[in-house]
Amino acid sequence: MKNVRDAALFAAVLTALAAGAMLLAGANPIAGFAALARGALGGERQVSETLVQTSALLFPSLAVAFAFRAGLFNIGAEGQLIVGGLFAGLAGAAFVAPGWIAIPIVLAAGAIGGGLWGGVAGVLRARFGGNEVIATLMLNVLAVLLANYLIVGPLHSPNVAGPETAELPSSSWLPALLPHTRLTIAFAFALALAGLLRYVFARTVFGFELRAAGEAPQAAARAGIDLRRTALVAMTVSGAIAGFGGATLVPGVLHRFNVELSPGYGFIAIAVALVGGLDPLWIVLAAFAFGILQSGSLTMQALAHVPKDVVSVVEGLAILGLSARRFATRAPDVA
Amino acid sequence: MPDLIGFLELTLVKAAPLIFAALAGVVCERSGILNIALEGALAAGAFAAVAASYETGNPYLGAVAGILAGVLVCGTLGVAATRFRVDQIVAGTGLNVLAIGGAAFGIVVMSGTPGVTPEVHAFGARGEAVLVFVALCSAFVLQFALDRTPWGLRVRACGENPQAAISAGLDPRRIRVVATLIAGVLAGLGGIFLSLGELDLYSDGMTAGRGFIALAAVIFGRWTPLGACAAAIAFGALSALQFVLQRAGVPSELMQALPYVVALAALTGIFGKSRAPAADGVPL
Numbered sequence: 378m379k380n381v382r383d384a385a386l387f388a389a390v391l392t393a394l395a396a397g398a399m400l401l402a403g404a405n406p407i408a409g410f411a412a413l414a415r416g417a418l419g420g421e422r423q424v425s426e427t428l429v430q431t432s433a434l435l436f437p438s439l440a441v442a443f444a445f446r447a448g449l450f451n452i453g454a455e456g457q458l459i460v461g462g463l464f465a466g467l468a469g470a471a472f473v474a475p476g477w478i479a480i481p482i483v484l485a486a487g488a489i490g491g492g493l494w495g496g497v498a499g500v501l502r503a504r505f506g507g508n509e510v511i512a513t514l515m516l517n518v519l520a521v522l523l524a525n526y527l528i529v530g531p532l533h534s535p536n537v538a539g540p541e542t543a544e545l546p547s548s549s550w551l552p553a554l555l556p557h558t559r560l561t562i563a564f565a566f567a568l569a570l571a572g573l574l575r576y577v578f579a580r581t582v583f584g585f586e587l588r589a590a591g592e593a594p595q596a597a598a599r600a601g602i603d604l605r606r607t608a609l610v611a612m613t614v615s616g617a618i619a620g621f622g623g624a625t626l627v628p629g630v631l632h633r634f635n636v637e638l639s640p641g642y643g644f645i646a647i648a649v650a651l652v653g654g655l656d657p658l659w660i661v662l663a664a665f666a667f668g669i670l671q672s673g674s675l676t677m678q679a680l681a682h683v684p685k686d687v688v689s690v691v692e693g694l695a696i697l698g699l700s701a702r703r704f705a706t707r708a709p710d711v712a
Numbered sequence: 713m714p715d716l717i718g719f720l721e722l723t724l725v726k727a728a729p730l731i732f733a734a735l736a737g738v739v740c741e742r743s744g745i746l747n748i749a750l751e752g753a754l755a756a757g758a759f760a761a762v763a764a765s766y767e768t769g770n771p772y773l774g775a776v777a778g779i780l781a782g783v784l785v786c787g788t789l790g791v792a793a794t795r796f797r798v799d800q801i802v803a804g805t806g807l808n809v810l811a812i813g814g815a816a817f818g819i820v821v822m823s824g825t826p827g828v829t830p831e832v833h834a835f836g837a838r839g840e841a842v843l844v845f846v847a848l849c850s851a852f853v854l855q856f857a858l859d860r861t862p863w864g865l866r867v868r869a870c871g872e873n874p875q876a877a878i879s880a881g882l883d884p885r886r887i888r889v890v891a892t893l894i895a896g897v898l899a900g901l902g903g904i905f906l907s908l909g910e911l912d913l914y915s916d917g918m919t920a921g922r923g924f925i926a927l928a929a930v931i932f933g934r935w936t937p938l939g940a941c942a943a944a945i946a947f948g949a950l951s952a953l954q955f956v957l958q959r960a961g962v963p964s965e966l967m968q969a970l971p972y973v974v975a976l977a978a979l980t981g982i983f984g985k986s987r988a989p990a991a992d993g994v995p996l
Contacts, residue, residue: 402821450801452748497976507979508988510801511927514748515972518921522972526965647805684820689813696806697788700798 387698395691399683409683416676417669423676425558429630431661431668433639435567436622437646438664439574440495440615442655444509446578447611448591453498453513454619455643456520457491459636461620463524464490465627466542466634467532469549479549484624491620492613494520499612503605509612517643524636541635551629563625567664570618571657578657587611619643640671641689648692651699667692719952724844725910727948729754731847732902733926734933734940735854736786736895741935742858743891744871744884746993748804749789750899751923752811756781757903759815762914763822765832771839774832775904782900783893785811790892794885797995808923816916827916834912843905850898851941858937867891871989874996884996899923928975935989947971 396406417427437454444451451457468486472479494516501507525540534543551561578584589597590607598604622642627634649667653660670692674685733750740747761778765771785807792798820826835843858864869877870884870891877884902922907914925947926940933939947970954967977983 398817402817452801452805501976501979505980507976508993510746510748510993511931512976512979514924515928515975518924519969519972519976522965522969526963530963530965641809644805644809647802648809651802684817684826686813686816686820686826689809690817693806693808693810693813696809697792697803698806700792700800700802700806701796 387695391691391695391698394694395687398687398690399681402682402684402687404681404683409677409681409687412680412683413670413673413677415673415680417673419676421555422558423672425555425560427665427668427672428564429559429561429668430671431665432564432567433622433626433630433642434646434649434667434671435571435661435664436625437619437643438649438653438660439567439570439657440491440619440622441646441650442653442657442660443574443587443618444495444611444615445650445655446584446591447587447607448594449502449608449611449615450510451495451498451513451612451615451619452510452647453495453516453616453643454646455639455641456513456517457494457616457619458623458639458643459520459524460494461487461491461623462627462634462638463520463527463623464620465624466545467527469545469628470534470543470633472549473546474548476548476550476552479546480551480628483545483549483628484621487624487627488617488621491623492617494620495616496609496613498616499609502612503609509608521636524634528634528636539635542633544633545628547632549628550632551625559630561625561629563629566625567622568661571661575657619646645671645692648696648699651702652695654702719956722952722955723945723949725840725948726951727945728840728844728847728909729902729905729922730926730929730944730947731851731941732898732905733923734929734944735847735850735937736782736898736902737926737930738933738935738937738940739854739858739867739891739898740786740790740895741930741992742871742989743867743888744874744989744991744994744996745790745793745888745892746800746804747786747789747892747895748801748927749785749807749811749923750895750926751919751921752804752808753782753785753896753899754903754906754919754923755815756785756811757900758907758918759818759829759903759914760900761904762829762832762907762912763818765834765908766822766829769833771833771835771908774908778904778908779897779900782898782903783896786892786896786899787889790889793892794888794996800993800995812919815914819914819916829914831912832908834908840905840909843901843909846901847905848941850901851937854937868989871991874991874994888996902926925971925975928971928978931975931978931988932983 399406399409440454465483465487469483498509498512501512502509529540554560586602649663653663670688674688677683678685757778760781761774764777765774792803793800870887874884929940929943932943950970958964
């Protein structure tokens with residue numbers, strides 16, 4: 378009960394601050410919130426776009442939660458998502474095959490890309506005791522540079538002008554859940570993944586080992602859990618989840634890869650994971666709430682003249698406010 | 713020869729904001745606070761300086777506002793990390809999102825259009841040179857202060873073993889907050905250099921990951937002010953070299969990637985064992 382009260386108070390404070398920011402921008406807060414709601418939930422098209430944003434946020438949020446459960450801070454979901462999208466875009470542009478062959482290959486390429494990117498941080502952590510926060514911060518920047526380099530440089534597609542890959546053949550696009558919207562089966566994948574992770578955390582030996590490594594690393598080590606292996610696996614799987622999420626955006630939303638793939642989903646995901654208390658089911662709800670903010674913000678800007686960056690301000694405040702909660706014991710440095 | 717001098721100048725110009733930010737990172741980490749909000753502090757400092765100069769027409773008042781903004785971001789982290797015992801990484805991430813989003817919001821409030829502020833009164837070439845000089849001096853002053861003064865000893869004690877510091881009658885929380893305030897001044901100066909030194913405006917994405925390169929410089933410089941300053945100058949030289957090598961056909965992304973690759977390599981310890989302060993990032 379106390380948690381519900383705290384959450385309500387927290388939401389009220391954030392709403393008040395957002396209203397203050399709207400006043401500062403010379404806009405009417407009531408009109409601002411109304412436009413936000415209309416843009417996010419005002420009709421079938423708006424709701425489906427909100428669910429597109431929800432799915433895009435859900436993958437990296439689950440990735441962050443996965444690593445966090447193991448006591449590791451994956452601040453690199455953004456980079457893993459971009460590398461996942463890059464791999465997916467390159468694979469998708471190269472393969473012309475029926476969808477039931479091409480789509481799994483495209484998505485798997487993304488998961489592999491993201492897994493590699495997360496795995497680098499995992500190896501640094503497990504083998505050398507390097508701080509995974511610093512490593513993933515560096516890998517985020519490197520992901521963008523790698524993508525820019527490859528798609529403009531050696532893997533540049535001759536028929537494309539801008540910094541992006543060629544368009545995927547329409548046979549490789551993800552099937553839509555609702556006709557004439559961008560809502561695809563990626564949404565179903567995201568929900569399924571949340572359910573799967575909930576099961577893994579709660580019911581499997583592997584999930585127990587992850588949580589033990591995160592919550593009581595010393596005790597876990599004495600009980601025979603290999604903390605290095607857990608760290609490596611946790612970062613790699615976390616990266617693969619984020620990479621898979623980035624990959625779904627390529628055949629699902631953009632139909633190509635470009636570096637505008639993510640407006641910072643990997644960073645917002647940290648807020649989503651924390652709001653959801655690292656529990657996959659609550660994270661689904663949190664991702665929907667943040668999805669509303671993402672998809673409604675442009676309408677808010679157009680109709681109520683509230684700069685869409687108000688959303689970033691609210692998200693930043695939410696992360697800051699949530700930093701006071703204890704989620705896991707940070708694993709001690711191995712080296 | 714003029715080429716060489718031009719290259720050195722460009723190196724220092726590219727290095728100065730990194731030096732400020734890296735020194736801010738060093739003083740925080742030596743006191744036990746892992747400050748990943750440097751990127752946000754740079755952005756806040758850069759934007760606030762432009763906004764104040766825009767309102768008053770006076771770049772010096774702009775500089776004051778820039779420093780205050782840096783202090784506000786880093787100080788918030790310091791107070792949150794000590795009084796409220798928050799997770800420093802989560803709080804730092806939140807401050808980054810907040811500061812960068814807030815600056816983007818501020819641009820719209822200021823000028824009615826997103827992306828970039830109007831041009832304002834700035835410091836020009838001479839002010840830029842002064843700030844470079846201030847950056848280099850700060851490195852020496854901070855090195856001396858950390859190594860040779862009672863204050864420095866206290867800061868290092870808080871970063872290595874806060875329990876022992878408490879036993880010795882120190883208040884590590886206060887010392888950590890003071891360290892973040894000093895870091896805020898430095899990061900604010902770095903932001904001012906970007907917006908009012910090198911240019912005369914603020915635009916979205918202007919900080920371009922410099923707060924993160926600074927963290928790399930801290931590691932590569934083995935958590936010492938002079939080491940971090942040297943690393944920042946080396947990274948500055950890489951970006952200056954970029955302009956030369958790009959003409960020779962070397963992709964610019966490769967040069968931009970080098971500091972980050974070097975930082976990742978440094979995490980493996982191949983450049984010799986270097987160790988973060990024992991209580992770096994550990995809540996008290």
